[in-house]
Amino acid sequence: MTWTFTHDLAAYLAAAGPAVTGEPVANTSLLTVTDALERRGLDAYGSAEPFFGWWTAADGSVAGALLRTPPHPLLIGALPDEAVRALGAALATEPLLAGVDALNARRCDAQVLAAAWGKPSEVTEENRLYRLTGLIAPDPAPAGRARLATPADLPLLLDWAGAFKRETGEPGGPSEVFLRDRLSYGGMLLWEDAAAPVSMAGFFRPIGSVSRVGPVYTPPELRGRGYAAGVTHAVSEAAYAAGASEVLLYTDLANPTSNGIYRRLGYTPVEDRVEVAAV
Numbered sequence: 526m527t528w529t530f531t532h533d534l535a536a537y538l539a540a541a542g543p544a545v546t547g548e549p550v551a552n553t554s555l556l557t558v559t560d561a562l563e564r565r566g567l568d569a570y571g572s573a574e575p576f577f578g579w580w581t582a583a584d585g586s587v588a589g590a591l592l593r594t595p596p597h598p599l600l601i602g603a604l605p606d607e608a609v610r611a612l613g614a615a616l617a618t619e620p621l622l623a624g625v626d627a628l629n630a631r632r633c634d635a636q637v638l639a640a641a642w643g644k645p646s647e648v649t650e651e652n653r654l655y656r657l658t659g660l661i662a663p664d665p666a667p668a669g670r671a672r673l674a675t676p677a678d679l680p681l682l683l684d685w686a687g688a689f690k691r692e693t694g695e696p697g698g699p700s701e702v703f704l705r706d707r708l709s710y711g712g713m714l715l716w717e718d719a720a721a722p723v724s725m726a727g728f729f730r731p732i733g734s735v736s737r738v739g740p741v742y743t744p745p746e747l748r749g750r751g752y753a754a755g756v757t758h759a760v761s762e763a764a765y766a767a768g769a770s771e772v773l774l775y776t777d778l779a780n781p782t783s784n785g786i787y788r789r790l791g792y793t794p795v796e797d798r799v800e801v802a803a804v
Contacts, residue, residue, distance in 0.1 A: 528611055530578040530621045533655040534562055537577035541590035544579070549733040550656065550795060551603035553773055554629075555590060555799035556732045558600065565702055570594035576621045583591070596696045596801055601634060609634045612783035613641025627802040635799045650694070650800040651779065655792035657772040660761055663790065667751030669718035671759030672705070673711055674725070679704060682713060685725055693777065714763060716756035724752035726760035728767070736769035741783070754786050 531537060538559065545552045561569045573595035579590040582605070589604035591612070593641045599622070604612070616622050616638065627649070628638055674682060679701065707713045707727050716724040724743040725746075728736050738760055743753045757774075764772045774792060776784050781795035 526607060526611065527581050528578055528608070528615050528619070529581065530576060530577050530615075530619055532574055532621075534559070534567065534575070534577065536591070537579065537592070537601040538563075541577070541579035541587050544587040545590050547735050548603050549735040550602075550654075550771060550773060551631075552590075553602055553654070553735060553737050555592060555602045556735070557729045557737060558592060558594060560730065560732055561703070561754050562594070564706065569702075571697060578621075580604060580611070582608075582731065593625065598629040598802070599625045601628060601630040601638075603631070604634060605728060609637050609642070611771070613638050616641065617643050625629070627800055628796060629800050632797040632799050633697075635801050639801045642801075645674060645804045647804050648799050649802045650777065652775045652798050653778055653784065654795040654798060655774050655776065655787055656795050657761055657774075657791055658793045659791045661767075661791040663751055663754040663758055665751065667716070667718075667755040669723065669752065669755065669769050670715055671714050671716050671756055674708060674713035674715050676708055678713075678715060678722070681715075681722060682725065683796065685742050685744070686740065688744070689740045692742075710767065711763065714756055714760045714769075716752045716759070718750075718752065723747045723750075724756045726753075728760050728764040728769075728772075729765070731769040734768065734770040736764040736767065736772055738764060738772060738774040741774075751799055753783070755789060757786065758790055 545555050553762050575594040577592045579587050582588045588603055589608045593599045654714045682704050683699045713727045715722045726741040728738050741753055741757055
């Protein structure tokens with residue numbers, strides 16, 4: 526039983542790809558990140574070189590994986606307990622993990638890893654993964670309607686994507702390449718009221734018939750009018766129409782409003798993930 530770490534994306538996909546795609550819900554973030562790296566290059570998330578890792582069980586099968594795209598936290602997928610314990614030990618000995626200053630993992634795994642890290646740390650973010658179990662229209666319905674975003678909307682999308690990142694504390698600025706890719710497959714929607722855009726939502730390409738909604742953003746001065754519910758309902762339908770049989774999304778547990786909206790639309794909790802950062 527061992528962890529293998531590498532900068533080689535092709536080696537990671539060959540070794541860990543089947544295990545990761547075998548659990549597409551729990552590993553949704555790993556799948557969307559590696560898809561972006563394949564499509565847009567290893568610098569898709571920044572200039573620093575990403576690295577990858579996978580856990581090989583006693584029978585020789587790969588049973589879990591992780592990756593890091595600096596400056597983002599170490600992103601850890603679904604792992605068996607023994608892999609979590611071994612990763613805790615590797616945090617102190619593996620050279621590729623030496624620069625890790627934050628982890629993103631399932632809550633139970635993050636607790637084990639934080640205890641094994643050997644450095645003071647704190648939980649900086651708590652997110653809940655939801656799965657759509659039956660789409661429900663907003664009631665009451667918000668004023669307006671959804672439409673596909675187009676290249677002409679790119680300046681607005683960049684502005685709102687940047688505002689979303691600042692509000693959520695996500696590192697880096699908005700990416701025009703990312704948004705153009707979204708537009709190429711109809712992955713960004715706008716909600717309009719009185720012919721003016723008031724909210725946006727996107728979805729990732731279906732991978733293994735699973736798609737994830739995000740981001741969802743309404744400017745602060747336009748909130749409280751149901752626009753986020755309307756555009757989330759529309760983008761969920763669009764994800765199904767694009768071929769997804771499972772539609773997911775993450776919410777920040779510190780935001781009870783968004784959690785309530787998604788539950789009313791038919792999303793149900795799957796698991797909690799937390800970010801732990803060294804202090």
